[in-house]
Amino acid sequence: MSFRKEPPTVHGSIAHTAVVLVNLGTPDAPTAAAVRRYLKQFLSDPRVVEIPKLLWWFILNCLILPIRSSKSAEKYAAIWTREGSPLKVHTVKQATLLRGYLGERGHALRVVYAMRYGSPSLPTVLDQLKTDGCERILILPAYPQYSATTTASIYDAVFSHYAQVRNVPELRFAKHYHDHDGYIDALKVSVLTHWQQNGRPERLVMSFHGVPKRTLELGDPYHCECYKTARLLATALGLSQDQYVVSFQSRFGKAEWLQPYTASTLRQLAQQGVRRVDVICPGFTSDCLETLEEIAIEAKQDFLHAGGQEFHYIACLNETPEWLHALAEIAEQHMIGWPTIGSAAQRQMQQQQAELTRSESARLGAR
Template identity: 50%
Template sequence: MPSFLPEPALPYGQQNKTAVLLMNLGTPAAPTAAAVKPYLRDFLSDKRVVELPKPLWQPILHGVVLTLRPKKSAHGYEKVWLPEGSPLAVYTEKQAELLAQRLPDVIVRHAMSYGNPGVPQVLRELRAQGVMQVLVVPLYPQYAASSTGAALDKVFGELLQQRNQMSVRTVSRFYNDEGYITAMKQHIEAYWAQHGRGGKLMLSFHGIPQKNSDDGDPYPHECHETARLLAKALSIGENDYVVSFQSQFGKAKWIGPGTQELFDRLPKQGVLDLDVFCPGFVSDCLETMEEIAIAGREQFHEAGGRQYRYIPCLNTDAAWIDALTALVERNLRGWR
């Protein structure tokens, strides 16, 4: 017989609260190899993230990857670590706090797919508070099995442990949400007004292996649609922007064109002034602040580029919090 979690000590009549759970990828607890290693182990052991047979992948992971990569990643984290902690953790927590201010009649929490605060911990705390209805919003605008899918797996896995299961709604994507598009438009235009505008706008999304796309993952299609809608909102033409995909890992073929590949190629094609924005990230993190804002600038300049502007993510932008609030309110209808 399965063993389920004990139910809250609250009277059953008080177990009727509603919560919103914002989810993001996660982060190590410190910018050190010792802290990065267990985080990478959990992240890269997820079958949603690396779809290789376990007997093939685990020796590689525990041999080469977890021997070499933690030190390299820790060096990157050191460059972007904020006084309050990891950028991703800081901005995700602030987004949850700001959303809670807009929605005083519901409980708002955040959790990470890997690292802390973990999904089991947060859902059990919510259950102890009498929450029986939870709206889960992975903070990935475009759906990918390796990001949104992995996040929702964590939630559904915890439900398997509950005797009296919560009612759960999910927002699996919001790549074409009007508020999200408008928030990015206003954010980019405000940056241009303050810092100037380059000759081309690069919209860099996180990459996925080509095989995932071939097997039906909708991610690249949703990325291109986000880019099209954003370009339309900004009133820029097809020659004024380029879509690319960053953060390639391993030897498998990934969807392209690659962001790093374009950093080398664009100056040779006459693009000397480049603006870069990452629509797939609503919070700045290692992949945006180190890979794009720091390393990307260096690579572009070394290739002959002249002016490079990294436009920060939405983070705590007021229009983005407005859009997130509206998205949540639509999906809470009937529960409030």
């Protein structure tokens, strides 16, 4: 077996620390060709689709990609911005701001982002960190709830990459933070801010991304972690059991997925006479196709067409200060023991970076 070429050794160089914020990924453009490339990589991951390889190859390449690529491209086009894909735009901003928040806490390190599918890929980012002399790396998934289909897939990509590396850095992984106090508080502030501006609904619907029910039966903790997040958020908001609903979206294929499904839940609520619902997607930390198109557009139509009168979508945490504070705390907790606190001169530079971060936060918030 051949290994990747190592960068030249520079004796006496300082070993650096890096945090890699990893999100799912996105097509490079809202076109059928770009979406097809993205979907092929995404849906070829055995963590995502657990079907015998040869059978799935035929279904994916002969049935799904030729049909779904164009339809998905139309959906991406509906939510695409001048800056690009919303998921990538928010992930880039989160990584930039996270560096400032960690610098404000005294940490001298690099913070970068990577995508599990699409670009920049994890191998590309990890290669660059090696070139930059990073000997300690924290992998921080953008998924609060652990699932083999998401978090474990990131692990696979990291381990696969370093299986080809001779000098492997020290690695740490954040598995989940579905019950982290800072994360729950950020969700709470997001909901209360929306309610202060728009009033309260009759039901708060907490919609999480769905996975096949079979994964739960085989031991995946995702379902339980989603419900724990929901319970903690409901408690923080002072909601009774009849004031909120947990549901699962993004069903794909004919197999049974985690229930109740978001679309049918919203229709049932409207048919039961519920006039207004607010929907939040706690499992997504950045707005994306699944929130901006599937929920804010499609789910809204489902509710209104079924007789509902008012539908509100509560945006993801994105770059809210409460979320960036929580993310910095989560990263900090996973780096305990690493020498990330810089010298006096570095701390002065970090303070300057923190001030720039606050200015950037204000600018982003004004958009």
